[in-house]
Amino acid sequence: MTIDLADPPTGARSGPLFGVPGSRERIDTPALVLDLDAVELNLAAMAEIARAAGVALRPHAKTHKSTALAKRQIAAGAIGICCATLDEAEVMVAAGLPGVLITSPLVTAGKIARLMDLLDRTDDVMVVADDAGNVAALDAAAGARGKTLGVLVDLDLGQRRTGVAGVAEGIRLAREIASWKALRFRGVQAYAGHLQHVATRAEREALARAAQARVAALVAELRAEGLAPAIVTGVGTGTHAIDSEGPFTELQVGSYVVMDAEYGAVEHAPGASWPFRPALFVAVAVTSANAPGQVTTDGGTKAFALNGPLPTVVAGPLAGAAYAFAGDEHGRLVLPAGVAPPPLGTVIECTVPHCDPTVALHDAYHCVRGDRLVDVWPIDARGRRVPVPPG
Template sequence: MNSPTYDTPCIMIDLDKVERNIRHMQQIADDHGIGLRPHAKTHKMPEVARMQIAAGAIGVTVAKLGEAEVLAKAGISDILIAYPVIGRDKIKRLAALLTMTHITAAVESIEGVEAVAEAGRLAEVPVDVLIEIDSGFGRVGLNPGEDVIRLAGVIASHPWLRLKGLLTFAGQSYDVPDPEAIRRTAEREVGTSARMAEQLREAGYPVTVVSVGSTPSSSFAAAIPGANELRPGTYVFGDLMQVKLGAHELERCALTVRATVISRPAPDRAVIDAGTKVFSSDGEDSPLGTGRGYVPGRPGITLEWLTEEHGMLKLAPEEQGLAIGDILDFIPVHCCAVVNLTDRVAVTRDGQFESFWNVSARGKVR
C-alpha cells in the first residue's frame, strides 16, 4: 500500500471488481428489461450508490430512514424504504425526507399506512407506496389475498398516498441447498407477486411495480415474467455466503478484511488483530473449510475462531512460516455485517491505494 496513514485492521474495497460486479448485475437486469434498484444496506456509501446509478440502476433501496437520510443528503434522487415506518419521530423524519428526494415507502399494516400518510400530509408531498407481501420467508408482509386488497383500499382513501404496487423478499433463498432450489424459490417469489398484482388490477387498483429479488435469487427472478424491479444488495461486493450459494465467485469478491499477525503462540497457531468487532459473528463458516474467512490462494490458513479483538488462525504445515507482522487479506463470511462495523474503507484500483471512503450510513439503524 502507498498510503502513509494506512493501518490494520482495515476493510479493503477493490474498485475494479466492484465495477465488474455492478456491470454484471446491471446487464442481467437490462437483458431482461427489468429495473435494478440495488439495496444500499450492503455498502452504506453514497460513492457506491452513485456508481450503481451511473451504470443504469433506477434508484436504490434502503432498510432504515437513517440510510435514506445519508443518501438523500448526498444527492441520490430516488430511494425506496423497504421497511415499515412506525413511530412519531420517524413520521417527522420521513416528512423531511419527502422534501429532499423522491421516496417510495413499503407498507404492510394499517398503522404503517397511517404513518406514511401523515408524513405526506406534513410535507405536503404525495407518497408512492408498495404493499409488502410474504412470498414464503415468514418475516414481515401480508399473506397474499383479501388482506392485501383491503389494505389497497385503505391506501386509496388517503389523498397523500399513491399505490404503485407490491414488494416482497424471498429471504428463504439463503437457506436452500443449491442453485436449482434457488430458481424454484425465485419462481414462487415472482409468481406469488405477479398473481397478487393481477388481483389488485382486477379490483380496480392499477398497480405498476412488482419489486422482488435478493442477490441469490435475482438472476433467476429477472428471467421470470411478472416482476419489473430487482433489489439485490450483496452482489456489489460478494462474500463467502454468496459463494456457498453459487451466487458469486471467489474471484469476483471485492471486499476483504486486511489484518496483521500479532502473535505466534504455537507452530500451528497464529493470532490476527481482527475479531468479531471487524468480521462480525453473522453467518455460517466458509464453504471452503477455512472457518470465518478465506485468504485467497492460501487454503492452509483457517480463521478458526474469534473473540472481540482477536482472530485465531490454525495453520497447516505449509503455512507455519507465518511471522508476527505479516499482513493477510480475508474474504469474510458476510460483507454487509462487516461494512456496518467500520467507519471507513480503503479503496484500491489496479492493486494501488486510491483513497479512504467513509461508511457514511454506518450504524444508521433507526
C-alpha cells in the first residue's frame, strides 16, 4: 500500500516564521514542539530493531494521536496502527491508514454501531475481546451488515485492566470467536503496560519473561486446539528489546517515537542509553519575574500531563531546573543560585512528563528542525467523536 505523506494544509508554510532561522524561539506559547530530526531517528531505530528480530511493527497511535506521524510509521515499515479508542480508529481509517487494531474492548451498542460503520469503509480493522457476551454482540452486528470482523483474544498479564484471566479462559473465548459466522479469530493480544516503566533492566526483564511464559502457554494450547493464532501482539517501548525475542509476532510500541521523562528515568540496559531520542517538548514563555529567585511562565496544568515526573528545562542557562505548577495557566521555575531572571517573553522548552496525556492537551505539533519552525501538524486524533443522539 502506498501512503500519501502529504499532511493537511495548516497555513504554517506560508506564515512569517516558517523556515526562518531562530523561529523555534518565536513559537507562540504554551506549545507542543516536535523535533522532526529526532522523530526520524526514532522511526528508523525501531524499524531496524523489529527487522533484525523478525517481528512486525503495529505501533500505537495513542501516543501521538496524529495521522501525519502514523503515515510516517507505515512508510518506515509498520504493517498497521494500534488505536486505544474507537475515536482514534475512525480518524486513522478516514486517513487511509491500514491494519488498524483497536486494543480496548468495544462493548456499548453505540460503539459497536460505529465499529460497523468502520467495517463499511474497510475490512482491514480488528478488535479485541475478553467476554463471550461481547463476542456474540459483535457477531450479531457484523452479520447484520454482511461483514466479517477480525477478533483477538485479550489476555491479562497482571495489570487487571482488561483481558481474560488465564489460558483456560483464553481457549474458551477463542473457541467462542471461531464458532460465529461473522467473526474471524485472528490471534492474541497480551500487553503488560504495568511493566514498561519498571526502573531497572534486570527486574523488568524478569517480570517480562514471566509474562511471556503466560503468552507462550496460551499460544501452545491454541495450536493444539487447531486455533493457531496468526497474530500475537503486545509489547511496549519499555520491554521491546526483551519481548522481541519472545512469542510475539508484532510490537505495539508507542512512546518510542517521541519519548518522555518517564522513560528517561528507566534503565534501558546496564551501561547503555535508549536507542531513541527525546523528540517532544513543551515550550513556555516567561511572563513575570517579580518574585525573588523565581520566574513565572504561561504553562500550567493545561499544558503538561501531571502523571509523571516534574518537567525540567532542556537547554539554556536554566537547563536542568525543575519546573513546578502554579495553577491551570501558570508554571514556576526556581532560578539556580547566581542566575539572573531571563527577560520577559523568553521561550523555554521543557521535558514532557508523560507523552500520551500531554499530547491530548494540545491541538497541534509545532514541527522544528534545529532552530527553525518548519511546519504545524494538527493532532487530529485527539478528543471524542461521540455522535449526538437523535432528539
